[in-house]
Amino acid sequence: MAERFSCALASRLLGEPRYGTASQARRWLLVEQPGPWGTDAVVQSRLPSQVAVRLRAVARAAGARLLVIRRPGRSAPTRRTCFAVVSTGGIRHVERFIVDHPADLLGIDWSPLRGFAPVGGEVVDHPLYLVCTNGSHDTCCARFGRPVARALEEALGDRVWEASHYGGDRFAGNLVCLPDGIYYGGVDAGQALGLVERHQAGRVDLDHYRGRSFLPFVAQAAEHFVREERGLTHVDDVAVQRVDAMDGGRFRVGVVTSAGEVIAATVECSEAIDPQQLTCRSSSEEHPPRYRLVALS
Numbered sequence: 001m002a003e004r005f006s007c008a009l010a011s012r013l014l015g016e017p018r019y020g021t022a023s024q025a026r027r028w029l030l031v032e033q034p035g036p037w038g039t040d041a042v043v044q045s046r047l048p049s050q051v052a053v054r055l056r057a058v059a060r061a062a063g064a065r066l067l068v069i070r071r072p073g074r075s076a077p078t079r080r081t082c083f084a085v086v087s088t089g090g091i092r093h094v095e096r097f098i099v100d101h102p103a104d105l106l107g108i109d110w111s112p113l114r115g116f117a118p119v120g121g122e123v124v125d126h127p128l129y130l131v132c133t134n135g136s137h138d139t140c141c142a143r144f145g146r147p148v149a150r151a152l153e154e155a156l157g158d159r160v161w162e163a164s165h166y167g168g169d170r171f172a173g174n175l176v177c178l179p180d181g182i183y184y185g186g187v188d189a190g191q192a193l194g195l196v197e198r199h200q201a202g203r204v205d206l207d208h209y210r211g212r213s214f215l216p217f218v219a220q221a222a223e224h225f226v227r228e229e230r231g232l233t234h235v236d237d238v239a240v241q242r243v244d245a246m247d248g249g250r251f252r253v254g255v256v257t258s259a260g261e262v263i264a265a266t267v268e269c270s271e272a273i274d275p276q277q278l279t280c281r282s283s284s285e286e287h288p289p290r291y292r293l294v295a296l297s
Helices: 007-014 049-062 102-107 139-159 189-200 217-230
Strands: 027-032 065-070 080-087 092-099 122-124 128-132 160-163 175-178 182-184 209-212 238-245 250-257 262-271 289-296
Touching (some): 007 139, 027 160, 049 065, 080 102, 092 102, 139 160, 139 189, 175 189, 209 217, 217 238, 217 250
Antiparallel strands (some): 027 080, 092 122, 128 175, 250 262
16 A cells, blocks of 8 residues: 655655745734644634634734644643734744633733734743644644654643644644744654754754744745855844845845844745645645745845
8 A cells, every 4th residue: 555645754855945934923822722623723623613713803803823722642721821922023922821711812902912012911931832733734743743742841841832733734843932933844853852952042953944933935035045154043143124026036135143244135936846745635736935045245
């Protein structure tokens, strides 16, 4: 019998670049919901359907990415832990809310989140690590994500959460570091703790780096190229200032480094030459974007 297709293994065999692939989000609303999740985890879980629909509307109004989260393994909390997170170039913070039921979140005024302001929760002064394990969305998320979540949970406890899908099935195991908005992909259980320890020391692992969630894709790619060319690995070594479209699928991305160097990166965006199946569930092949550094000046 033929081996079942794995989009993550196929991507690794292709040597597909991971940079420039972090799904974009500057605000996050994370709601603890244990138990099984469906393809659309927010509405296909054990959340009451009306609560799920209203939470989605609340998150949309606040401009936030809504995810459901759960503790690694089987958990049955008597109360629910939820987080509001802001991830931007200049403003980053995490707030925690502990409620009896997710419906209690509907009584909170989330409108300050749209302006990147605190909502009134308990301030959390440590990072959160989200590992996508939504196997109903894509089997690779569970196959590669769950071992990563278990490995990290053993070392970091309640800083680690399994999360519903946040983009990039084929880059599983996927890890998001909040509030920095840093995405990593292709992470294995044996690598995870070392990667997180480097992150906690303020260092970016460029081999697994997908980008920062508050940047457009082409800016993520430009940031990666500048880091690689200049050997800049601190989390805040590179700040994107502007992105200007040019002719021929090229972009001029202005960045400034922590040393004050102002750099213009010219990046070309084109489609991958060879088509590939981007998810395990997909019935067709696509040509994902590829980014090439043309020049630094």
